[in-house]
Amino acid sequence: TIPNSIAIDGPASSGKSTIGVRLAERLGYLFFDTGIMYRAVTLAVIRAGIGVDDEEGVTQLAHRVHIDVRPPTVADGRKEDVLLDGEDVTWAIREPEVEKRVSKISAYAGVRRAMTELQRRIGKRGRVVMVGRDIGTVVMPDADLKIFLDASLEERARRRFRELIQRGEAVRFEDVLAGLKQRDQIDSSREIAPLKPADDAVILNTDGLSVEEVLKRVFELCKDCG
Ligand code: C5P
Numbered sequence: 001t002i003p004n005s006i007a008i009d010g011p012a013s014s015g016k017s018t019i020g021v022r023l024a025e026r027l028g029y030l031f032f033d034t035g036i037m038y039r040a041v042t043l044a045v046i047r048a049g050i051g052v053d054d055e056e057g058v059t060q061l062a063h064r065v066h067i068d069v070r071p072p073t074v075a076d077g078r079k080e081d082v083l084l085d086g087e088d089v090t091w092a093i094r095e096p097e098v099e100k101r102v103s104k105i106s107a108y109a110g111v112r113r114a115m116t117e118l119q120r121r122i123g124k125r126g127r128v129v130m131v132g133r134d135i136g137t138v139v140m141p142d143a144d145l146k147i148f149l150d151a152s153l154e155e156r157a158r159r160r161f162r163e164l165i166q167r168g169e170a171v172r173f174e175d176v177l178a179g180l181k182q183r184d185q186i187d188s189s190r191e192i193a194p195l196k197p198a199d200d201a202v203i204l205n206t207d208g209l210s211v212e213e214v215l216k217r218v219f220e221l222c223k224d225c226g
Helices: 016-027 035-047 055-064 096-105 109-124 135-139 153-166 173-189 211-221
Strands: 005-009 030-033 067-070 081-084 128-132 145-150 202-205
Touching: 005 016, 005 135, 016 030, 016 128, 016 145, 016 211, 030 109, 035 055, 035 067, 035 081, 035 096, 035 109, 055 109, 096 173, 109 128, 109 135, 128 135, 135 145, 145 211, 153 173, 202 211
Parallel strands: 005 128, 005 145, 030 128, 145 202
Antiparallel strands: 067 081
16 A cells, blocks of 8 residues: 655755655655755744744744745745745745754753644644654654665765855855755754654665666665556
8 A cells, every 4th residue: 555644754955855855756745854844844944033943932932923834936946835824935044044053942941842733733734744853753753665875975075065056145165065964963962852763764875876777776765656
């Protein structure tokens, strides 16, 4: 039978959303990227002038903001539209200012509680490919298929760097690498829902593999995925 719910986890730039989108397309499922929610909260925190160390303020805001995700209405390479209190923030949440702070904010228990609840609700509807850090372990522990995508830091930094350059951002490779490294470190060492493979996840190392090659393996894992 075709898995009804699929969880994809892994470190930053391991290809989770690229693979997740393609898998969801193939199955006619909803693709849901949970990283977007933590990014949107972080953007809201910055805009509200709340300090990232102000756990109380950050947590309150996380419960107050309204995050919406819908299929893309603009063809500029986006995988979805992200709305923060009704405003299109699809690209704003990918800015370095957000990226620098997101891991700190997503380590807060109250922030995770708010986001996890929304994600579980979406997961329960089924026919979903959900990607993040704690989907197989916390958000959808009963997912029918769990994939943990991994790749070396250098390879992920190279992919990420290429992506940013293509998007026209002026970045330095060393900074991209350092940013990923720091985020992974915080994400994997936090107390609540750290980044780690679920016991029953299939770990796929994608070093040296093209998107098509990774997809082929994912489709093999998901025999009836077509
Ligand atoms: O996946 P993405 O790089 O967009 O995620 C941004 C950040 O959001 C991660 O570095 C992590 O701190 C947080 N995140 C999380 N749990 C998830 C998804 C993302 O803590 N399920």
